Each structure stands twice: as C-alpha cells, then as structure tokens.
Amino acid sequence: MASSLVIVGTQWGDEGKGKVVDILAGFADVVVRFQGGSNAGHTLVVDGQDLVTHLVPSGVMHPGKRCAIGPAVVVDPELLLAEIAGLQKRGLLAEPGSLVISPRAHAVMPYHKELDAAREATRGPMRIGTTLRGIGPCLEDKAARSGIRVCDLLDSEALAERIGARLPEVNAVLAHHGREPLSESGLLLGLRDQAERLAPFVGDVCALVRSALDRGRGVLFEGAQGAMLDVDHGTYPFVTAASTVAGAALSGLGIGPGRDVGVLGIVKAYSTRVGEGPMPTELTDERGLHMQQTGGEFGATTGRPRRCGWIDLTALRYATAACGCTSICVTKLDVLRGLRPLRLAVGYTLDGQPHDGIPADAGVYGRVDPVYEELDGWDEDLSEVREKDALPQGARRYLDFVENYLDLPVDIISVGPMRSETIVIRNPLRRG
Numbered sequence: 323m324a325s326s327l328v329i330v331g332t333q334w335g336d337e338g339k340g341k342v343v344d345i346l347a348g349f350a351d352v353v354v355r356f357q358g359g360s361n362a363g364h365t366l367v368v369d370g371q372d373l374v375t376h377l378v379p380s381g382v383m384h385p386g387k388r389c390a391i392g393p394a395v396v397v398d399p400e401l402l403l404a405e406i407a408g409l410q411k412r413g414l415l416a417e418p419g420s421l422v423i424s425p426r427a428h429a430v431m432p433y434h435k436e437l438d439a440a441r442e443a444t445r446g447p448m449r450i451g452t453t454l455r456g457i458g459p460c461l462e463d464k465a466a467r468s469g470i471r472v473c474d475l476l477d478s479e480a481l482a483e484r485i486g487a488r489l490p491e492v493n494a495v496l497a498h499h500g501r502e503p504l505s506e507s508g509l510l511l512g513l514r515d516q517a518e519r520l521a522p523f524v525g526d527v528c529a530l531v532r533s534a535l536d537r538g539r540g541v542l543f544e545g546a547q548g549a550m551l552d553v554d555h556g557t558y559p560f561v562t563a564a565s566t567v568a569g570a571a572l573s574g575l576g577i578g579p580g581r582d583v584g585v586l587g588i589v590k591a592y593s594t595r596v597g598e599g600p601m602p603t604e605l606t607d608e609r610g611l612h613m614q615q616t617g618g619e620f621g622a623t624t625g626r627p628r629r630c631g632w633i634d635l636t637a638l639r640y641a642t643a644a645c646g647c648t649s650i651c652v653t654k655l656d657v658l659r660g661l662r663p664l665r666l667a668v669g670y671t672l673d674g675q676p677h678d679g680i681p682a683d684a685g686v687y688g689r690v691d692p693v694y695e696e697l698d699g700w701d702e703d704l705s706e707v708r709e710k711d712a713l714p715q716g717a718r719r720y721l722d723f724v725e726n727y728l729d730l731p732v733d734i735i736s737v738g739p740m741r742s743e744t745i746v747i748r749n750p751l752r753r754g
C-alpha cells in the first residue's frame with residue numbers, strides 16, 4: 323500500500339478506470355490526469371445516471387478534492403469548457419481551485435480534428451479507428467515544436483504569431499486531403515474567447531502534485547486508455563499517440579522515480595477493444611455479443627460498439643509488467659454470469675508453434691492463436707455480493723486463476739457499474 327496511486331488501464335482502454343477513480347478519490351487529496359485527452363471517456367454512475375468525463379479527472383464528484391490536468395494531457399479548449407459547464411450545472415467544481423490546468427498542456431486545435439479525420443479517411447483499410455478527437459495530430463505538433471499550448475492561448479499576440487506561422491502548412495496538408503482551408507481570423511476569434519474562460523483555471527499543476535506528495539497527502543494519478551494502446555509498448559501502429567503506461571504519470575508530471583507510488587492495474591474480466599488492430603481473443607459469435615450487450619460495450623466517447631472477447635492473460639502479463647502494477651482491480655465480473663464454460667488465454671501459438679510474449683509486429687500479432695484454459699463459470703447474479711468469500715465458487719476460481727497467473731493481488735472486484743457494487747479486499751490507497 324502506498325499513500326499515492328497510479329490507476330492505469332491494462333488492456334485496450336475502457337476497463338472501468340473512471341468508476342475506480344471515483345471510489346478511491348474519497349481517500350485522496352488530489353486527482354490528476356497525466357496523459358491523453360478527450361479521446362478518453364470515463365464513466366461514473368451518479369444517482370443511477372451515467373456521467374462521462376473526458377478531460378476533467380474522475381474525482382470531480384468529491385467536493386473539497388482538487389482535480390488537476392497535467393502538462394502531458396492534450397486539452398481541447400472547446401470540449402473542456404463544455405465539460406466544465408456541464409459539471410458546474412450539477413453544482414460541481416464550484417469552489418475556486420477545484421480544477422487546475424497546466425499552462426504547459428498542449429491545446430487541441432480545430433485543425434487537429436480536421437487532420438485526424440482527413441488522415442483516417444486517406445488511410446482506408448489501414449485506418450487506426452481513432453476517436454477523431456485530434457489527439458494524434460496535436461501530439462505530432464508537440465513533437466515538431468509547432469504546437470499551441472495553454473500558455474500561448476492566454477497571450478493574444480503570441481497566439482496570433484504562432485497560429486500565423488502554423489496555418490499555411492496545415493491548410494496545405496488539408497488541401498492535399500481535399501479539405502477546405504481554415505480561416506486565421508475565425509480561428510483566432512474562437513480561441514480568444516475560449517482562452518478568457520479557461521484563464522481562471524490555469525495554475526502550476528506539477529508544484530501542486532509535488533507539494534501534496536511531499537506532505538504525504540494522497541494523490542491519485544488517473545490514467546487514460548490502456549497499456550496495449552501505448553505508443554511504445556502497444557500494438558503499434560494501432561495505438562494512441564502517447565505513452566499510456568504507469569511511468570507516464572511520473573514523467574508527465576515531472577516527478578522523480580524514487581517516490582512511494584503504488585500502481586493499480588484495472589483489468590476487465592474479459593477483453594474489449596474499440597477501433598482496429600490485433601485482438602487475439604476476439605469473439606465474433608453469440609458469446610462476444612453476450613459480453614457486448616450485457617456489459618453495455620459501446621464507446622463512452624464515440625458510441626462505437628466495442629469488440630469483445632475472452633480475457634487475455636498473456637497480454638495482461640505483458641501489460642502489467644510494462645506498468646509495474648503492484649496490485650489489480652478486476653472489473654465487470656458480473657458480465658460473465660451464465661457464459662459457461664469460460665475461457666482464459668494463457669499463451670499463443672504462431673503457425674502451429676508455441677509463441678512466447680507479444681510480437682512487436684501487429685501483422686504477426688494478428689496471426690497468433692490463443693491457447694486457452696477453461697473454467698466452469700457460474701450462473702448466479704453477483705451484483706449484490708460484497709465479500710469475496712460470498713462469491714459463487716466459479717467466480718472465486720476465476721479470480722484466483724487470474725491472480726495466480728499474473729502474480730498480483732486482486733485488491734478490488736467490481737460487480738456492477740455503481741459505487742456500491744464493489745468488493746474492496748484491500749484499499750490500495752492508504753493515507754500518509
């Protein structure tokens with residue numbers, strides 16, 4: 323147990339990070355998003371209704387906690403302002419300082435979204451299936467040193483200069499894709515208005531997080547996406563453009579590696595993936611449909627149906643190692659009710675031969691066949707269960723198998739979307 327915790331997805335995103343952050347935020351002082359952008363969709367269930375956060379941390383339901391958006395997050399000003407307004411309508415984010423945004427964060431420009439759509443259309447069968455939120459093009463500009471940051475938005479003259487320098491090339495690329503050019507004056511007008519409304523939220527997020535850590539206050543680092551979508555460790559090129567593993571929490575916030583920070587890996591009890599790319603355990607039959615329908619597997623950001631399949635312990639062992647997970651939380655166990663027998667991938671074969679690890683080449687990874695272990699499963703409803711020992715034997719066997727295979731303790735089990743539908747075996751976030 324640590325006084326601070328990184329919460330990270332270990333599959334292809336949508337593992338249920340939002341629900342877990344919402345629960346654990348009650349034990350933290352600061353909840354900070356460290357990477358990604360509005361490609362993320364994190365669902366909290368409040369008074370029986372879904373609340374989806376895209377950029378604002380999922381600790382937002384807890385008054386008195388500080389929510390922060392770090393410098394490595396890419397911020398779409400228009401979407402963020404709409405999200406803030408929606409939350410404020412519910413009486414949230416009312417106190418000054420309840421949301422702090424780093425001035426170093428890069429801003430997603432309208433042209434990044436245009437470029438995202440244009441590139442995807444041009445890729446044809448090689449499309450990634452992005453969320454079309456402009457994340458990739460924004461991060462390209464960041465790496466090319468031609469990005470617009472939140473601090474630039476706040477400086478009207480610098481903004482005009484940077485946009486003026488950037489737009490001719492952007493418009494040339496858009497023309498290459500057969501798209502209309504963007505007008506500089508229209509763009510600047512919109513951005514100046516957004517900058518004015520964002521300004522009160524801008525502050526030094528890194529100092530805030532470091533100071534909380536120094537004082538032993540709980541910090542929750544909220545991951546987005548999942549380790550298999552990481553640009554270095556995932557199924558490249560079918561990945562997001564950023565580092566999604568737990569280490570990105572430290573680099574993204576300028577924190578040294580010596581800190582006592584735990585890493586809770588969120589593991590969905592089966593696999594899902596939105597967009598293209600290899601997924602060895604995908605089911606295209608009625609069992610996959612059962613997971614999709616029972617689990618409500620439709621994108622929280624794009625509404626796209628998620629591909630579903632058996633849990634892939636080989637991929638999970640790789641992902642939890644890449645994140646340095648110290649424990650895991652298994653979510654959506656309830657969804658597997660009645661699917662009998664259950665299968666768990668414990669290895670792969672390639673061209674009929676055993677294959678170790680995860681192939682770096684997505685084309686090769688797309689050709690592996692999973693080797694399955696079978697377990698009996700269960701028929702009982704789990705949503706009312708609050709103790710591990712009260713779970714049906716089939717569910718306990720399933721959890722024990724996952725725990726033993728990954729050699730990581732299961733700290734939390736989620737048996738439904740609501741806060742109450744949770745079994746906490748150990749709280750991974752202890753106050754310092």
Ligand code: GDP
Pocket residue numbers: 331335336337338339340341362363364365366367616617618621622653654655656657736737738739740
């Ligand atoms: P995130 O991106 O990792 O935060 O996950 P999403 O919010 O995109 O997707 C998870 C979905 O599963 C949401 O609709 C949650 O409300 C829901 N959910 C979370 N935990 C559970 C669970 O244990 N059981 C069920 N049935 N649904 C869950």
Ligand code: IMO
Pocket residue numbers: 331334335336337361362363364450451452453454455456457458545546547548551560561562563596597598622
């Ligand atoms: P959360 O935080 C699931 C996927 C997209 C696509 C790929 C690249 O809710 O788990 P991008 O728009 O990032 O360039 O898309 O990554 N993707 C996600 N899939 N959950 C997410 O976030 C995702 N964010 C990006 O579907 O395959």
Ligand code: MG
Pocket residue numbers: 335336337362363364365622623
């Ligand atoms: Mg999601």
